[in-house]
Amino acid sequence: MTITRDGITATLDGTTDLGRVEGQATLDESWAPHVQAELTIALPDEATLEDLDPRSAHRVTIAASATYPGSFIPDRSRSFDLGLRDRVIDHERAEVRLSLASDEALLMDDVLTDDEPDYSATLNQASLRTIVDGMLDRIGASLEPGSADATFYVLEDATNLNPNPSIETNTTGYTAGGCAMTRAAATFGTGAWALQLVGNGTADSFATIGSGLMGMQAGRRYTLAATGRVVTALSGVADTNGRERGLYVAVTAGSTTTYQSAKLANVNGTTDRVSITFDVPAGVTGIILRAYLGRTAGTIQWDDVTLVENRGTVGIDYEESFSGDTADTTDYGYTWTGTPNASTSARIALVDRSPDLLAWQPGTSAWSFLQPLFQSVGLRLFCDEQRKWWLVDGSTFVADGVLQLTMPGNLHTATDTTSRDVEWHDAAVVRYRWRAPDGTQQERIDSYAPPGYTKVRLFELERAYPGPGFAAYAVKRAEGRGRTVDLDALADLTVKPSQVLRVNLPDTPALLGVVRAVVYDLTAGAMRVASRGLTDVPDGSWLVLGFASDETFADLAADTLTILEDITP
Template sequence: MSTPVLTPDASVLLDGAQLTPARGSTLTLDRGAVPYASASVVLPLLPADILGSLDPRSGVRCPLTFGGRAFDLGLRQRTVDHRAKTVTLTLASDEAILIKYKPLTEDATPFTLAHSIRAIVQHVLAQAVPDAVLAPGPDADVTPRWPATNLLRNPALAGNVNNWTAGGGCTISYVAQGSSGYVRAAMTGANGAVFMVDTTKYDLNASPEATYNASVKARCEVPYRAGETARLVLRFLDNNNAPINSVFGPPVQMQSGEYRTLTVSARAPANAAKVAPYISINGSTLGRVIVLDAGLLYEGDPRFPVEPFTGGDLGDDEYTYAFEGDPDDSPSVRTPVGDPGDPYAFVWDAGESGWDFLLPLVTSVGMVLWCDEARLWHLDLPEARSIPDQINVAASTASEGEDTLTADDENVWVTGIIVMFKWTRNGTSYERADVAGTPGSVRTVELNRPYVPGIAQAMLFRLVGTGRTQSVRVLARSTATPGMVAQISLPGAPDTLGQVAAVRWDLAEMLMDLETTGLIDIAPGDWLDMNGTTDWADVDPDLDWEDA
């Protein structure tokens, strides 16, 4: 009777040739690592033409096969050892590309896609890994909420046209409409202006070099007149109410019965003290009427638009509204409900890697992003990485084993998480903490980026465990994958059931190292011990749970 000899069957495809990895070659799948798949392949010194083609800067792929399983990995580094006459190739799945890719300019497009975390991921992948394919999966709305102040003192025109002023070429009056109303500007000539501020006081203060954004809805009364346009203007004044400059928004053709939105954004001059928004009407004529409603003026980044609101609006599950002072005669304040995010977290900064940009956003909704060995990207919940297959390890098949129970490894056991966000904007430093869990074994993580809520809770969910891990070396099984169930029986330790966290194959020796986590002990005769031969439905219903 003879014992079968296991022979290595791993190979890597280089320049059309299948080459066999030498001693020291390894292949790893690790769901706790980035990249998820990696390999170190040692080969005899290669011919000059093949060696010359192995340039990791040109996106070379090095397909690797092992036990009939394919691993499509990219070349990240090649090292030639002339003394040992070997070449070592460092390979990785495509997260390595995303980690290295950094844009040269700021990209605010992700903010416009915040209704879908999948859309944001697809946008970034399209820039960094153009041929990436994202597998179907769950989605989440990650739209941020942030405070805003409507500086206008009567934006809803509640019963009057107070704080609105005719600037010439027209007269204005109030028209009731429901609980509020609108401004009716009757033209006395071809051109006119309506200020959204009381020009006898000019009481809208401005901060020097701050950015201001204004909007208003406008339409003409019938009939339609071709060439009749309106535009929104921001006029900045000094402390003495003397005009400094005016910035004009784009002209908009007026439509009868249909509101058009006028907008303008401008940065205040260094000596600005006040701002006066007004509507400039052109191409009209005596007797024509322009209707204005829903005025808005706020300080902030124009890339993050604010919908018109007043302090009298009803709140909802996203925002509450209030006046700073007297109703309909003071600025209106919009306050987010709950723990809001920061819209700047959705701006992909120049020089920031795609991975660093996406990781906080993905983690904040409890998801994970990874690329498998077949170059298929996944955005999913952590539990989706579980695989309905099992590996059984016994002393007879294991050459080495280690069972560790620790209270000090924060990667396998914590009671709490603190994520400390630190960032700088316009020369001002900000710092904010996101906290989850209970005091005790607490892990602190620092992120140099704007605040995103929910990350601490998501990290805690993924890190909480028993503090126990097992690692074993067994005969190689090419189908082994992180997420599989692992049942392990080692001498001197109770039988355990857990989940494979990482697999590391020795490609030359036909052995593999398994790292397992989430371990629980199996008592002889309980249901877990019978699992595989006995269904839960077959267990005696009269047994107590702890005895089952």
């Protein structure tokens, strides 16, 4: 196979041919940016040299082609669309050396300059893909389609101070005023029953919720929330104080301070979650919590009434309904503190995840903000040489194609190295340190040490704690390291990291693994391939003979080959 200088071109911003080109391009799973290239060109004219300024947003496109004389392999071509990062002029040689990189570099350049943290990621806690896409939109990019995703909720313990939030057994704790009050079968909310209020059209109609302070404390802020449903559209007017179809709080402390939620839409069958947030001042003498109909004839049902302390944590939904009957999730556990439906309810965070994690801090790059998120859940984010962005599962992702290298044949040299000291460990400790918005220094430890471990790697990260997971994943990743084969071969322009790799060497069992990195020598028509996750395959094995026509590499048994992704910070 040959790659000639005539088969390599470099173009600046899609218009200016940079003439004779020499250099190399590297694609590496463990790198960010994922694709990097070093080129040498002849010193161009003054106008072109002026345009080759990395301080401006310039791009270089490398186009390479390859032919395979006398073989059945079709001609290959590949292009690399990369950003210009560095320029060095060698006047003695009349040459210019250029450093290029894929678009992760743009996220590294994008540093938040606002005076306050950016909390926009908290709006998309249900999908890490959506959070990533929001960041990529800043540079005019978006993720390619894919299924790899994770929730990333900010978590906080809470107590629902209302002992009877869903009226499941009785109406204890609720007192009617100017209306009929009953339990009714609910067609909404989380419980089977709801509190039903029927106004008479002449008197102020409401239900008082609870009594006294209900466990609230002076100097703190609380949120009262409930789900209301209009069963029969209300006719009439607001009550004498202008309150209708919503929640009302009166706080008495010398003088009375009132709060009122938004009103429900007055349409049969309409359901809304409404809430009020209010402060409890020092010297408080009384608090009144009420659900109002107004002075109307009509029917409203109320369900999922919660009263929780509002600590003001960005990203926490203080209107969320819960009780001790709420089903546990991977994030929260729920329990009654006493008798079900007659005691407060506790919501307990099952993951220690810092609320600061989704706060993009001033002075932090977009890449540094995103990296701990996808790493902590075992995902990998990278941009390829065509400016396509991918979010993939780091433990299962396999790129299309299979690289087969054979000596003698298309493989020139092979170096097989096994080391305990290089990139291998079977236990990990991750120390997170960061400064919270209130200025306090925070520290959390994530560790993973299975029985019989012999070597621990310490990661020290200056970032908010994302919850446990990275330590275990780092150990799993390291299982595929320690043994590597570096391979020098004829260049195959279809090779990319994460492809299946099969190697046949003289007097050695065949090797099966994964391409970790490929370095193309664009001048000599050669490549160097680095591997990971290597497994010896005995002669006659199905893995050597080939795959069945209806099977792919992903169909292999999990214990046949572990595919691991390098997530070294």
